[in-house]
Amino acid sequence: xxxxxxxxxxxxxxxxxxxxxxxxxxxxxxxxxxxxxxxxxxxxxxxxxxxxxxxxxxxxxxxxxxxxxxxxxxxxxxxxxxxxxxxxxxxxxxxxxxxxxxxxxxxxxxxxxxxxxxxxxxxxxxxxxxxxxxxxxxxxxxxxxxxxxxxxxxxxxxxxxxxxxxxxxxxxxxxxxxxxxxxxxxxxxxxxxxxxxxxxxxxxxxxxxxxxxxxxxxx
Numbered sequence: 001x002x003x004x005x006x007x008x009x010x011x012x013x014x015x016x017x018x019x020x021x022x023x024x025x026x027x028x029x030x031x032x033x034x035x036x037x038x039x040x041x042x043x044x045x046x047x048x049x050x051x052x053x054x055x056x057x058x059x060x061x062x063x064x065x066x067x068x069x070x071x072x073x074x075x076x077x078x079x080x081x082x083x084x085x086x087x088x089x090x091x092x093x094x095x096x097x098x099x100x101x102x103x104x105x106x107x108x109x110x111x112x113x114x115x116x117x118x119x120x121x122x123x124x125x126x127x128x129x130x131x132x133x134x135x136x137x138x139x140x141x142x143x144x145x146x147x148x149x150x151x152x153x154x155x156x157x158x159x160x161x162x163x164x165x166x167x168x169x170x171x172x173x174x175x176x177x178x179x180x181x182x183x184x185x186x187x188x189x190x191x192x193x194x195x196x197x198x199x200x201x202x203x204x205x206x207x208x209x210x211x212x213x214x215x216x217x218x219x
Contacts, residue, residue: 030076034087035066037094044098052117054110055103056139062095114140114148122150123217125162127192157216159193159201160209169202170209 035043040062047053047061070088074081102108114135121131128149135145150158164171168184176184181202188198201209 030072032069034073034084034091035062035069035094036091037098040065040091040095040098041101044102048102048107052113053108054113054138054140055099055108058099058102058108059096060139062098063092066091066095110140110144111148113138114144118148118150119219122154122158123161123219125158125160125165125191127158127162128152128155129192133192154216155193155197156201157212159188159191159197160204160213161216162188162191162193163201163209164213170204170206 043065044058044062047058053061066088069091070084073084073087099108103110117135117138118131121134122128126134131149132145135148136142140148160170163169163184166187167173168187172180172184184202185195185198188201189195193201204212
C-alpha cells in the first residue's frame with residue numbers, strides 16, 4: 001500500500017556523502033484531508049494487486065492508513081481534535097463501503113482465500129489445527145474456515161510433510177533412541193497433530209512415507 005507523500009530534508013552540514021552510512025529519514029508531508037472513498041478505493045486496489053487478503057484483512061489495511069492520517073493531523077496541531085475524530089470516523093465508514101463493494105464484485109473472496117491458503121499450508125506440513133488458527137488470524141469467518149479445512153484423512157500426509165522438513169521419524173538420518181522418539185512426538189504435538197496421527201507418522205515405512213508426501217504435494 002502506498003505511503004503518505006514525503007518531502008526531503010536539507011542535508012545536515014556534517015552529513016555523509018550519498019551512498020555512505022545510513023540513509024537519512026524523510027520528514028512526513030502534510031496530513032492533508034482525511035482519506036476519501038476514492039483514495040481508499042485506490043489504496044485497496046493497490047494492496048490487492050500485491051497481496052491476497054480477506055475482507056477483514058482489507059478493512060484492517062485501510063484502517064491503518066486512516067489511523068496514520070489521524071496521527072499526522074494531530075501532530076500538526078490541528079485546532080479542532082473533534083473535527084479530526086469526526087473525519088476519521090467518516091473515513092472508516094467509507095473504507096467499509098469500499099471493501100463491501102469489492103466483496104460484492106468478487107474481487108475479495110474469503111472462500112477462495114481460505115481454500116487456497118488451506119491447501120498451501122497442508123502441503124507445507126501444517127496440521128488442521130494450525131490451518132484453522134491461521135485462517136482465524138486472517139479474519140476468515142468460522143464457517144468458511146471450517147469448510148476450507150482439509151479432510152481428516154490428509155492429516156497423516158501433512159504430518160509426514162512436516163516430519164520430512166524436520167528430518168523426523170521415517171526421514172531421520174540416524175537411529176533414534178526412546179528419548180529422541182519422545183522429542184519427535186512432542187514436536188508433532190506442538191505443531192498441532194493429534195497423538196495417534198503423530199505416532200503413525202513417526203513409525204511409517206520410509207518409502208511409504210515418501211510416496212504419501214509426494215501425493216500430497218501433487219494434490
